[in-house]
Amino acid sequence: xxxxxxxxxxxxxxxxxxxxxxxxxxxxxxxxxxxxxxxxxxxxxxxxxxxxxxxxxxxxxxxxxxxxxxxxxxxxxxxxxxxxxxxxxxxxxxxxxxxxxxxxxxxxxxxxxxxxxxxxxxxxxxxxxxxxxxxxxxxxxxxxxxxxxxxxxxxxxxxxxxxxxxxxxxxxxxxxxxxxxxxxxxxxxxxxxxxxxxxxxxxxxxxxxxxxxxxxxxxxxxxxxxxxxxxxxxxxxxxxxxxxxxxxxxxxxxxxxxxxxxxxxxxxxxxxxxxxxxxxxxxxxxxxxxxxxxxxxxxxx
Amino acid sequence: xxxxxxxxxxxxxxxxxxxxxxxxxxxxxxxxxxxxxxxxxxxxxxxxxxxxxxxxxxxxxxxxxxxxxxxxxxxxxxxxxxxxxxxxxxxxxxxxxxxxxxxxxxxxxxxxxxxxxxxxxxxxxxxxxxxxxxxxxxxxxxxxxxxxxxxxxxxxxxxxxxxxxxxxxxxxxxxxxxxxxxxxxxxxxxxxxxxxxxxxxxxxxxxxxxxxxxxxxxxxxxxxxxxxxxxxxxxxxxxxxxxxxxxxxxxxxxxxxxxxxxxxxxxxxxxxxxxxxxxxxxxxxxxxxxxxxxxxxxxxxxxxxx
Numbered sequence: 001x002x003x004x005x006x007x008x009x010x011x012x013x014x015x016x017x018x019x020x021x022x023x024x025x026x027x028x029x030x031x032x033x034x035x036x037x038x039x040x041x042x043x044x045x046x047x048x049x050x051x052x053x054x055x056x057x058x059x060x061x062x063x064x065x066x067x068x069x070x071x072x073x074x075x076x077x078x079x080x081x082x083x084x085x086x087x088x089x090x091x092x093x094x095x096x097x098x099x100x101x102x103x104x105x106x107x108x109x110x111x112x113x114x115x116x117x118x119x120x121x122x123x124x125x126x127x128x129x130x131x132x133x134x135x136x137x138x139x140x141x142x143x144x145x146x147x148x149x150x151x152x153x154x155x156x157x158x159x160x161x162x163x164x165x166x167x168x169x170x171x172x173x174x175x176x177x178x179x180x181x182x183x184x185x186x187x188x189x190x191x192x193x194x195x196x197x198x199x200x201x202x203x204x205x206x207x208x209x210x211x212x213x214x215x216x217x218x219x220x221x222x223x224x225x226x227x228x229x230x231x232x233x234x235x236x237x238x239x240x241x242x243x244x245x246x247x248x249x250x251x252x253x254x255x256x257x258x259x260x261x262x263x264x265x266x267x268x269x270x271x272x273x274x275x276x277x278x279x280x281x282x283x284x285x286x287x288x289x290x291x292x293x294x295x296x297x298x299x300x301x
Numbered sequence: 302x303x304x305x306x307x308x309x310x311x312x313x314x315x316x317x318x319x320x321x322x323x324x325x326x327x328x329x330x331x332x333x334x335x336x337x338x339x340x341x342x343x344x345x346x347x348x349x350x351x352x353x354x355x356x357x358x359x360x361x362x363x364x365x366x367x368x369x370x371x372x373x374x375x376x377x378x379x380x381x382x383x384x385x386x387x388x389x390x391x392x393x394x395x396x397x398x399x400x401x402x403x404x405x406x407x408x409x410x411x412x413x414x415x416x417x418x419x420x421x422x423x424x425x426x427x428x429x430x431x432x433x434x435x436x437x438x439x440x441x442x443x444x445x446x447x448x449x450x451x452x453x454x455x456x457x458x459x460x461x462x463x464x465x466x467x468x469x470x471x472x473x474x475x476x477x478x479x480x481x482x483x484x485x486x487x488x489x490x491x492x493x494x495x496x497x498x499x500x501x502x503x504x505x506x507x508x509x510x511x512x513x514x515x516x517x518x519x520x521x522x523x524x525x526x527x528x529x530x531x532x533x534x535x536x537x538x539x540x541x542x543x544x545x546x547x548x549x550x551x552x553x554x555x556x557x558x559x560x561x562x563x564x565x566x567x568x569x570x571x572x573x574x575x576x577x578x579x580x581x582x583x584x585x586x587x588x589x590x591x592x593x594x595x596x597x598x599x600x601x602x603x604x605x606x607x
Contacts (some may be wrong), residue, residue, distance in 0.1 A: 182439060186439065190460075
């Protein structure tokens with residue numbers, strides 16, 4: 001009933017109609033329904049994997065090498081260490097390169113210039129390039145071609161680094177941009193140079209955001225499979241990676257998972273579940289670390 | 302006020318003498334506006350030494366002039382107030398005086414800004430060196446997200462100043478009239494201070510690098526009247542040792558603290574597209590407020606417009 005129909009006398013407070021209540025409820029139900037897709041998928045994945053693989057998890061599983069003769073006694077030591085080593089090397093590559101790029105784009109680049117705009121658009125595009133394409137790039141220019149490193153761990157780390165570099169750059173730029181310009185002005189007004197201002201004010205202020213971004217980028221990197229296949233990570237490696245990253249063969253957990261599930265032997269297939277649990281555990285720890293860093297150190301301006 | 306209670310007698314004496322004792326008018330004593338103005342007028346009538354000479358200074362952002370044809374000297378150990386309506390270019394102008402406008406790529410300065418006879422925009426002048434001599438305090442307090450101590454020590458550290466850092470910090474905080482309030486919590490984060498304290502911290506931070514001039518761009522616009530009063534007292538003290546240029550929207554503030562006042566106004570260009578700021582009048586504060594030479598100044602300072 002509208003006010004006009006009710007004439008002069010109108011109620012102090014209109015009652016909610018039945019229809020409105022139903023619409024409110026319906027809307028809320030639709031939201032929860034959408035939410036349930038993601039939640040259910042994750043739950044099914046976790047339960048399925050835990051049922052298959054939880055019994056495998058033991059110290060031996062982490063410390064032993066894969067065995068083709070006794071799959072039930074296999075471990076994932078070589079691929080676990082390969083993954084951790086890849087992660088460290090990737091971080092060593094992407095942190096300085098990504099940070100320097102972000103600092104240049106935010107603090108030095110003149111956005112009016114066409115070449116800086118071109119770089120900017122390209123970085124956005126690179127973030128969307130499929131990972132297999134990075135694998136081909138790595139194979140062509142890093143494993144063979146210009147760098148000619150061979151199918152070694154360093155080549156894998158560089159390829160994964162290239163893959164996640166755009167993410168690191170974008171996140172770092174956002175973190176740097178979040179430092180208010182009044183801080184930069186305050187620093188410059190005291191006679192600090194631009195370099196001192198960046199090094200002592202802007203970057204420390206942006207660090208929590210940058211660290212969070214780097215962790216999330218690394219957690220994406222260690223889950224990647226396709227590029228590693230192309231740059232020559234090997235499924236069956238019965239030895240730990242060589243300390244020298246430019247020497248020797250290596251494996252990684254996603255590669256182990258892929259080769260295990262594609263093996264006809266059921267016992268070998270079960271290994272995949274165990275490896276998935278280990279990988280998920282690593283990812284969970286990293287993401288929790290990112291959340292912790294953000295909540296604990298994020299600067300409120 | 303609590304900080305005066307806790308102050309030790311020697312310190313109080315030192316501060317009193319450094320602030321010139323009775324010569325400096327206090328801003329909240331009695332019916333004193335005009336007396337204060339007179340006292341300052343007499344002082345100002347003595348020998349004046351110009352530190353800045355502005356010659357046809359103009360600033361344009363991306364080709365659009367924001368302020369132009371500014372011509373006046375700024376004197377040593379005086380407080381020079383820049384007043385005028387919003388958009389008249391007074392903040393733009395004050396940022397020319399220590400080359401802060403360099404940080405805005407689109408800004409272009411024309412004319413000459415002479416500082417002790419040197420053209421600040423000369424080709425061999427490093428803006429970083431300019432800012433070492435000419436400090437700045439901003440509209441909104443902008444403490445660094447660090448401890449109070451590190452906020453003060455930042456400037457001396459980046460400039461590589463020699464000496465005992467604890468002493469430098471204490472001296473700067475005393476000059477900023479903040480020492481007694483914060484001496485027991487130097488290591489706490491500056492973000493935990495009140496707005497007025499933060500602004501005095503920013504002033505103390507600027508003092509720590511031992512500048513000759515302090516530029517203040519509406520330093521009290523984010524503060525309550527009590528904090529504002531403290532900062533005005535502080536400015537009057539600092540005038541003994543520093544030259545101060547202040548942009549303010551608060552005409553009472555300009556009348557209370559400044560020796561010289563420049564009144565800016567906004568004019569439409571001939572093509573009636575851009576609004577540009579110009580100086581209408583520059584004179585002793587007393588004259589600008591009591592006997593202005595231009596009717597636009599009079600209308601503004603008496604509150605008829607603006």
